[in-house]
Amino acid sequence: MSTISLSVNADSPRYKIGMALWTGYPENVQGFKDGLAEKGIDIDNQVEFVEGVISSDKAIQKRAAEKIKESNVDLVYSLTTPGTVIIKETLPESTPIVFSIVTYPADSGLIESFEYSANNLVGTSNYVPLQHYVALISELAPNTKSVAIFHRKGEPNSNIQTTNLIRLLKRKNIMALNIEAVDINDLTEQANQVAGQVDLFITTTDTLLQNGGETALIKISLENKVPILSSNKAGILSGSTFGPVADLYVLGKMSGHKAAEILLNGTRPSHIESDLQEQPTFLINSQSASLLGLEIDKNSSDKYQWYENE
DSSP states (O other): OOBBBOOOTSSSEEEEEEETTTTTHOOOOOOOOHHHTTTTOOOHHHEEEOOOOOOEEEEEEEEHHHHHTTTTSEEEEEEEEEHHHHHHSSSSSTSEEESSSSSTTTTTTTTOOOOOSSSSSEEEOOOTTTHHHHHHHHOOOOTOOOEEEETTTTHHHHHHHHHHHHHHHTTOOOEEEEEEEESHHHHHHHHHHTTTTTTTEEEEESHHIIIIIIHHHHHHHHHHHEEEOOHHHEEEEEEOEEEBBHHHHHHHHHHHHHHHHHHOOOOOOEEEEEOOOOOOOEEEEEHHHHHHHOOOOTTSSEEEEEEEOO
């Protein structure tokens, strides 16, 4: 097996890891660190984390990537598709990059395939097979005839997700509105405009929805009694109605294991497979379901996890 050579300085922590976190995702970051620790890396004494600026601004992230590059890190941990694109473009091909919360890493061009990246990247995807969305609509909101799908304009992940979901819904004779928003204000305005026209809101796994956009939609959802089929665990915990979601902590830990393999054994990223969570979590917010008049029998299936607001 091919290996890579990692820099080691006896006078400093053994490993220097760049952290390109886009807008934060603390749950995922904790999972990453726990994954490193599970594989035998002493986080407190063996690792120096070089953290980039927390921001969704691409120009700021580009500058942060340059600073990480200047720090001569052994490995970069990068979150989201936009953030990982920037890191890939900035860092030399000799620097391993481990990613997470990248929904379509192959389709977006970051890697060749899950089985073989063909480059210095490897990681975990928060993709949830879209048949789970359609199945949940049939099970929990069977009278749905029209939906509005919300995502950030120009973001590759959510554009792919939206396009594929629209195709699947069409087969079920469900009409879908493609709502592209540039920011939260735009998202809120468009959501208010379509709230009376659709039976269901659907959110995607993009940076706009995960960082304030879904919170704005929840208010509109409750005011207009339009349920939300969410792609984001945090969204359901905040008030979205239900959804098949990836656990960002679990994904972070999985990525931490891959990073440890690279750091401890010198394994090249192209010799490690990228992964997604084997089984998504089917989560329902009890209070929101009740407020929206969805009659769901908690005893009807043990596959759902119920969240009760405190």
